[in-house]
Amino acid sequence: MTLLKTPYIEKKPSSLRYYQEGVPNIDVDAWTLNITSLTGNSVKLDRSALLALPQFTHHRRMVCVCNWSIKRYWQGVLLEDVLTEARIDTQATANTFLKQTSVGTTDKGVYESWIRLDEALERSTILAHSVDGEPLPLEQGYPLRLIDFGLYGYKNVKGLTSIEVVDQWQLGHWERIAGYALDGTC
Numbered sequence: 001m002t003l004l005k006t007p008y009i010e011k012k013p014s015s016l017r018y019y020q021e022g023v024p025n026i027d028v029d030a031w032t033l034n035i036t037s038l039t040g041n042s043v044k045l046d047r048s049a050l051l052a053l054p055q056f057t058h059h060r061r062m063v064c065v066c067n068w069s070i071k072r073y074w075q076g077v078l079l080e081d082v083l084t085e086a087r088i089d090t091q092a093t094a095n096t097f098l099k100q101t102s103v104g105t106t107d108k109g110v111y112e113s114w115i116r117l118d119e120a121l122e123r124s125t126i127l128a129h130s131v132d133g134e135p136l137p138l139e140q141g142y143p144l145r146l147i148d149f150g151l152y153g154y155k156n157v158k159g160l161t162s163i164e165v166v167d168q169w170q171l172g173h174w175e176r177i178a179g180y181a182l183d184g185t186c
């Protein structure tokens with residue numbers, strides 16, 4: 001049996017350094033992913049609904065401008081399948097964006113990020129619930145994190161609770177504070 005474990009994981013910098021709003025309190029039985037269409041229709045999926053969708057493992061590198069990268073075994077569902085489950089047409093995505101919002105904390109609020117929806121779908125963006133075969137540790141994004149592997153890490157929200165299709169994008173936290181690119185590529 002192949003062990004799906006990231007080698008040299010001890011070299012990875014602490015996730016707490018890059019969890020700017022802090023680790024959220026999650027009651028996974030109450031947690032849902034809220035999915036909102038461009039016309040404002042909303043659907044909620046809980047963890048078991050996500051686990052009932054086709055599952056994928058991506059052995060891919062996550063890279064960020066905050067100076068490091070790591071190749072890990074990410075397990076989750078396709079963004080495309082989640083949107084389809086919410087009856088959103090994944091073909092009609094030109095000039096639309098996906099707004100992601102984290103659960104956040106009462107102290108520091110939420111982390112938001114906007115990405116191009118058509119490109120995210122072309123790149124088989126996933127919503128990961130596990131890494132190296134175990135549920136995501138809290139600081140690494142439990143219960144769910146979006147990963148578009150074509151973009152830097154600051155675009156990919158951990159502790160995710162809402163995704164919305166919108167017709168405009170805005171600067172997220174690091175784009176505003178540190179001058180990172182809106183399109184997530186530099």
Ligand SMILES: Nc1nc2c(c(=O)[nH]1)N[C@H]1C(S)=C(S)[C@@H](COP(=O)(O)O)O[C@H]1N2
Pocket residue numbers: 013014015018019020021064066102111139140141153154155156157158159174
């Ligand atoms: N909710 C939330 N998601 C986030 C961040 C954050 O501060 N809050 N930081 C991002 C940045 S800059 C990086 S590099 C990665 C870090 O992920 P890791 O926990 O796997 O190290 O999470 C990204 N997603």
Ligand SMILES: [Mo]
Pocket residue numbers: 018064065066153154
């Ligand atoms: Mo980052």
